[in-house]
Amino acid sequence: MLDGATGTPAVAWRQGRSDRLWLALSRFRGAPLAGFWVLIVVVLGLPVVLFLAVAFSPRLFDQGPEWFTLSGFTQAFSGSLLQGVIDSLLIGVMSALAATATGFGVAWLVIRTDLPGRRVWTGVMFALLLAPSYLVALGWERLLEPSGVLDVAGIHLDGFRSLFYGPFGVIVVLSAKGIPFAFLAISGALRGLGEEFESAVRVHGGGPIAAARILVALLAPAMWSALAIVFAESVSDFGVAATLANDAHFPVATYTLYNAVQAFPIQFSIAAAVGWILMGFVVLALLAQNRALRTRSYRVLSGRSRPARRLRLSRAARVAGLAAMLFVATIGIGVPAFGAVSASLINGLGSLITSHGLTLSNYGRVLSSPTLRDPLVYSSELAAVTATITIVLAAVSARVLSRRGRGVSARVLDMSLLAAVALPGIVFAAGYIFTFNLPFFSEVGIQLYGTTILLVIGYVATALPATSRVLLGSVSQIQESLAEAGRVHGGGPIAAWRRTVLPVLSRSLVAAWVLVFAGTLLELPMSQLLYPPGSPTVSVAIEHALMNYDFAGGTAMEVVAVLGALAVVAIAWGLFRLLAPVGWRRLGSVP
Amino acid sequence: MSSAPIDTDAQAGHTIAIRGAVKRYGKTRVLAGVDLDIPAGRFLVLLGPSGSGKTTLARCLAGVERLDGGSIHLSGRLVSDSHHHLPPERRNLAMVFQDYALWPHLTALGNVTYALRRRRLPGDVARHRAQNALEEVGLALLADRYPHELSGGQQQRVALARAVVARPGLLLFDEPLSNLDADLRERLRVQIATIARDSEATVVYITHDQAEAFALADDIAVLDQGEMVQIGPPEQIYRQPATLFVARFTGTAGELLGQVKGIEGGHAIIDVAGRRVRVRCSGSVVVGTRVRILVRPAATRVLPGSEISANALPGTVVDVAYRGRGYEHVLACAGGALAAVFDSTRRPRGSEVSVWLDPDGCVAYAECLDADMVPIMATIGVKSTPATAVPA
Numbered sequence: 001m002l003d004g005a006t007g008t009p010a011v012a013w014r015q016g017r018s019d020r021l022w023l024a025l026s027r028f029r030g031a032p033l034a035g036f037w038v039l040i041v042v043v044l045g046l047p048v049v050l051f052l053a054v055a056f057s058p059r060l061f062d063q064g065p066e067w068f069t070l071s072g073f074t075q076a077f078s079g080s081l082l083q084g085v086i087d088s089l090l091i092g093v094m095s096a097l098a099a100t101a102t103g104f105g106v107a108w109l110v111i112r113t114d115l116p117g118r119r120v121w122t123g124v125m126f127a128l129l130l131a132p133s134y135l136v137a138l139g140w141e142r143l144l145e146p147s148g149v150l151d152v153a154g155i156h157l158d159g160f161r162s163l164f165y166g167p168f169g170v171i172v173v174l175s176a177k178g179i180p181f182a183f184l185a186i187s188g189a190l191r192g193l194g195e196e197f198e199s200a201v202r203v204h205g206g207g208p209i210a211a212a213r214i215l216v217a218l219l220a221p222a223m224w225s226a227l228a229i230v231f232a233e234s235v236s237d238f239g240v241a242a243t244l245a246n247d248a249h250f251p252v253a254t255y256t257l258y259n260a261v262q263a264f265p266i267q268f269s270i271a272a273a274v275g276w277i278l279m280g281f282v283v284l285a286l287l288a289q290n291r292a293l294r295t296r297s298y299r300v301l302s303g304r305s306r307p308a309r310r311l312r313l314s315r316a317a318r319v320a321g322l323a324a325m326l327f328v329a330t331i332g333i334g335v336p337a338f339g340a341v342s343a344s345l346i347n348g349l350g351s352l353i354t355s356h357g358l359t360l361s362n363y364g365r366v367l368s369s370p371t372l373r374d375p376l377v378y379s380s381e382l383a384a385v386t387a388t389i390t391i392v393l394a395a396v397s398a399r400v401l402s403r404r405g406r407g408v409s410a411r412v413l414d415m416s417l418l419a420a421v422a423l424p425g426i427v428f429a430a431g432y433i434f435t436f437n438l439p440f441f442s443e444v445g446i447q448l449y450g451t452t453i454l455l456v457i458g459y460v461a462t463a464l465p466a467t468s469r470v471l472l473g474s475v476s477q478i479q480e481s482l483a484e485a486g487r488v489h490g491g492g493p494i495a496a497w498r499r500t501v502l503p504v505l506s507r508s509l510v511a512a513w514v515l516v517f518a519g520t521l522l523e524l525p526m527s528q529l530l531y532p533p534g535s536p537t538v539s540v541a542i543e544h545a546l547m548n549y550d551f552a553g554g555t556a557m558e559v560v561a562v563l564g565a566l567a568v569v570a571i572a573w574g575l576f577r578l579l580a581p582v583g584w585r586r587l588g589s590v591p
Numbered sequence: 592m593s594s595a596p597i598d599t600d601a602q603a604g605h606t607i608a609i610r611g612a613v614k615r616y617g618k619t620r621v622l623a624g625v626d627l628d629i630p631a632g633r634f635l636v637l638l639g640p641s642g643s644g645k646t647t648l649a650r651c652l653a654g655v656e657r658l659d660g661g662s663i664h665l666s667g668r669l670v671s672d673s674h675h676h677l678p679p680e681r682r683n684l685a686m687v688f689q690d691y692a693l694w695p696h697l698t699a700l701g702n703v704t705y706a707l708r709r710r711r712l713p714g715d716v717a718r719h720r721a722q723n724a725l726e727e728v729g730l731a732l733l734a735d736r737y738p739h740e741l742s743g744g745q746q747q748r749v750a751l752a753r754a755v756v757a758r759p760g761l762l763l764f765d766e767p768l769s770n771l772d773a774d775l776r777e778r779l780r781v782q783i784a785t786i787a788r789d790s791e792a793t794v795v796y797i798t799h800d801q802a803e804a805f806a807l808a809d810d811i812a813v814l815d816q817g818e819m820v821q822i823g824p825p826e827q828i829y830r831q832p833a834t835l836f837v838a839r840f841t842g843t844a845g846e847l848l849g850q851v852k853g854i855e856g857g858h859a860i861i862d863v864a865g866r867r868v869r870v871r872c873s874g875s876v877v878v879g880t881r882v883r884i885l886v887r888p889a890a891t892r893v894l895p896g897s898e899i900s901a902n903a904l905p906g907t908v909v910d911v912a913y914r915g916r917g918y919e920h921v922l923a924c925a926g927g928a929l930a931a932v933f934d935s936t937r938r939p940r941g942s943e944v945s946v947w948l949d950p951d952g953c954v955a956y957a958e959c960l961d962a963d964m965v966p967i968m969a970t971i972g973v974k975s976t977p978a979t980a981v982p983a
Binding site for chain 1: 650653654655657668669670674675676677678679680681684685686688689690692693694695696697698701705706707708709737753754757763
C-alpha cells in the first residue's frame with residue numbers, strides 16, 4: 001500500500017451535481033470547435049470570397065446593374081491596368097530567376113563549403129526575410145533620390161538613379177527580398193542530399209562541373225519551389241509597389257488594385273478582377289512547379305545517405321565567396337539600413353533648406369511629436385493584441401490539423417490556410433473593406449469599417465496562415481498521450497492543457513508571438529487600406545511623413561520602429577528566460 | 592458474446608459495467624458491441640492482436656475516447672453512452688500509457704505530484720506522498736531527474752507511481768511493457784502485479800502478449816476485431832479456448848488436419864493421415880466432420896526410438912534449436928507441421944521420429960469451407976498449469 005492515510009479508493013468517487021452537469025453538457029461537444037469555425041469563416045473566408053465574387057456579379061452586392069459580367073476583367077486587361085499586370089508578370093519572373101540563382105549560390109556556399117562566417121550569413125538571410133519590403137525600398141530611395149543622402153554628401157549618381165527608379169530597382173529589391181525564401185528552400189534540400197551522388201559522378205569519370213550539374217538536377221524540386229515562392233511573393237508584394245514602383249511611375253498590379261479601391265467612386269469589380277489575376281499568377285506558378293516535377297522522383301534521402309563533406313575553398317575562392325556574400329548582404333540589408341539610418345541623422349533632409357548637418361533631433365521629434373510618436377504606440381498596441389489573438393487561433397488551427405484521423409473539417413482548414421498563404425495581402429485588405437461596407441452589416445448593427453477592430457481582424461488574417469504552419473511543426477511533435485495523461489490524472493481540459501501541453505509548446509509560442517508582433521508592427525498593405533481615420537499606424541505614418549517631404553522624420557521613425565521591434569523581441573525572450581519554470585526552458589534547448 | 596460473471600471477493604475499486612460498446616473511426620468499426628463486467632478490485636487483462644480494439648476499449652473507459660453506442664457504468668454510475676460523456680478527470684481513474692506519457696518539463700516528482708491534484712492535498716502532504724510512491728517503485732533517489740534523464744524502465748516506473756499515487760478506483764495499463772527488453776519486462780511485470788493489487792483498485796491491463804496476460808490476470812478477456820470472444824480465468828482460457836482464434840492466440844505448437852471417426856466416452860477419435868488420435872470432447876461432434884486440431888506446445892513429446900505408439904504420429908525433423916534445458920524440434924508430419932517439440936536429446940535434421948500427443952493439450956475445431964472455423968469445444972482439460980505451459 002502506498003499510503004494508508006486515506007480511505008478506500010471508492011470513497012474518492014463521488015458523483016455530485018457537477019458530474020451530472022458535465023454529462024448534460026457533453027451533448028454539445030462540438031460547440032467550442034463550431035465557434036472556432038465561425039471565426040475562421042468570418043476572418044479568412046467570407047471577406048475574400050465575397051470580394052472576389054463581385055468581379056463577376058456586381059448586382060449581387062449593389063455594385064452595378066449586371067448579375068453576371070466580365071467587364072471588370074475587360075478593364076483590368078486594358079490601358080494602365082494591363083500595363084500593371086504585364087509589369088507584375090515581368091518583375092515576378094525576373095525576381096524569381098535572380099533570387100533563385102542567388103539563393104542557390106548562398107545556400108551552396110553556406111552548406112557545402114568552409115566559407116568563414118556561415119552563421120553570420122545565415123543570420124543575414126533571416127534578417128532579410130523579416131525586413132518589410134517597403135523598408136528595403138525606402139532605404140534605397142533615401143540614398144539615391146534627388147537631394148537624398150548621396151546628393152547631400154556630394155556624390156551624384158544620376159545615371160544609376162534613373163536606372164534604379166524603374167523596373168531594374170524594383171527587381172533588385174524584390175530579388176533581394178526573395179533570396180531568403182530561395183535560400184531556405186534550397187539549403188534544406190542541400191542538407192538532405194548525401195555525398196554519394198557527387199561521388200558516383202566522380203568515380204565514373206565526371207569532373208566537378210558534371211558533378212555540379214547532377215547536383216542541380218537533383219535539387220530540381222527545391223529550385224522549382226524557390227522559383228514558385230519568389231514569383232508568388234513578388235507579384236503579391238505591396239510594399240515595393242507602394243513606394244519605389246509608385247515613385248518611379250512603374251505601375252504594378254497590386255498598386256492598381258489599391259488605386260481601384262481608393263478611387264471615388266470605388267471600383268470594386270475592377271479591383272476584384274485584378275485580385276483574380278494576381279491569384280491566377282500564384283496558381284500558375286504552383287501548377288508549373290507541379291508539372292515540372294510530376295513524372296519524376298527525387299527521393300534521395302534515406303537512412304543510407306552519407307552527410308556531404310564541406311568543400312575546402314582555396315584562398316582565392318574564399319575571398320571571392322566572401323565578396324559575393326558581402327555584396328548580397330549589402331544590397332539586401334546594408335544599403336537600405338545605411339540609407340535609413342543616415343537619412344534619419346541629417347538635418348532637414350527632403351526640405352528646401354540648404355544646410356544639412358548631422359543631428360539627432362529627428363529622433364527627438366519622433367519621441368516628442370504626437371504625429372510621429374502616437375503611431376508607434378498605436379501600432380505597438382495593435383501588434384501585441386494581434387500577436388496574442390493570432391497565436392491562440394494558430395495553436396487551435398495547428399491542433400485541428402495535427403489530429404489523428406483528420407476529418408473533412410481539418411482538410412478544409414488546411415486548404416483554406418494554404419490558399420490564404422498564397423493570397424496577396426492587398427486582396428485580403430480589399431476584401432475587408434468591401435465586405436464590411438456591405439449594407440447587410442450595418443443593417444444588423446455591425447459597424448466595423450474604419451475601426452481598430454477591423455484592422456486587427458485584418459492583421460490576424462494576414463498572420464494566421466503562416467503562424468499556423470509555424471506552430472504545426474511543434475504541435476505535431478506532441479504525443480496525444482501527454483494531454484490525455486493530464487486529463488486522466490485529474491486535470492480539467494484547460495488546466496490539463498496549461499500544465500502539460502503549454503510548457504512543451506511554450507518556446508514555439510513565444511517565437512511565434514515575437515514573429516507576429518514584429519511583422520504586424522511594420523505591416524503595410526492592411527494598414528494602408530484599413531487604418532481608422534485619424535489613427536495611422538507606423539507604416540502609414542512613415543508614408544505620410546515621406547509624402548510630406550519629412551524624410552528625416554520618416555526615416556527616424558523607421559529606425560525607431562525597427563529598434564522597438566528588436567527590443568520587444570529581446571524583452572519577450574528575456575521574460576521567458578526569467579519567468580518560465582526551469583523545466584519549460586530545458587525543452588528544446590541545446591546543452 | 593455476452594459477458595460472463597467474474598467471481599471476486601474484492602470490494603475496493605470501481606465496478607465496471609460495459610454494455611454494447613460501439614466505437615467507429617470513420618467507416619471502420621473498432622468496437623462492435625462489447626459487453627464486459629468487472630467486479631471491484633479485480634485484475635482483468637484485455638488480450639488481443641493489433642487492431643482488435645483493446646486499446647480503444649481502454650481509452651473509452653478512461654474517457655479519452657467517446658462511445659458511439661452502448662454504455663459504460665463505473666461503480667453503478669453512467670459515465671459514457673452515445674450522448675453523454677463524463678470527462679476523464681471526473682472518473683477517478685489513472686492510466687499507464689504505452690509511451691508512458693511523462694511530461695517532459697516536470698521532474699519525476701513533479702509528474703507524480705500532478706496526479707494528486709484532484710485530492711486537493713496541501714503541497715507538503717502531496718510531495719510527501721509522491722515521494723513515498725517513488726520510493727515504492729525504487730526511484731526515491733531520482734525524484735529530481737527529468738524524464739529524458741531516466742532509462743526506459745525508470746520512466747515506466749515513474750508512470751506506475753503516477754498512476755497509483757492518488758489511489759484511483761480504476762487503473763488502466765496500455766501495453767506498458769511493450770517498449771522494454773525481455774529481462775526488464777519480467778521484473779517490471781512483477782512490480783506492476785504487486786503494486787497494482789496493493790492499491791486495491793480495479794485493474795484493466797492491455798496486452799497482446801499471452802504470456803504476460805496469463806502471468807498477471809485474475810481474468811482474461813479476449814478481443815478479436817472489436818468483439819469479445821471469451822472471458823474467464825486464465826486456466827479456463829487456456830484449457831477451454833472458445834474459438835479457434837482464442838486457441839491460436841494463446842499459443843500452439845501447430846495444427847493438424849483430420850476427420851472425426853468416432854465418439855467414445857466424451858472423446859473424439861480423429862483420423863490424421865491414416866493414424867488415429869484420441870481427444871476428449873465436451874461438445875457434440877458429428878462423425879465424419881473434417882477438423883483442425885490445435886496442439887498446445889506442452890502437449891508434444893518425441894518418443895524414444897522410431898516405433899509408433901498409441902496417440903503418436905510419425906514425422907521428419909525439419910529444424911532443431913538448442914534451448915538450454917534441451918532441444919526444440921520442428922517436425923513435418925503428414926497432417927501438418929509441429930513446432931517447439933521438446934526432447935532432451937538432439938535429433939538430427941532429416942531423421943524420422945515419432946511424436947506423442949497429449950490428448951488433454953489438443954483442441955479440435957470443425958473446418959468450414961470458407962475457412963472460418965466453428966468451435967466444437969472438443970477441449971480437454973490441461974494437466975500442466977498455464978504459467979508453465981505457455982511459451983515465454
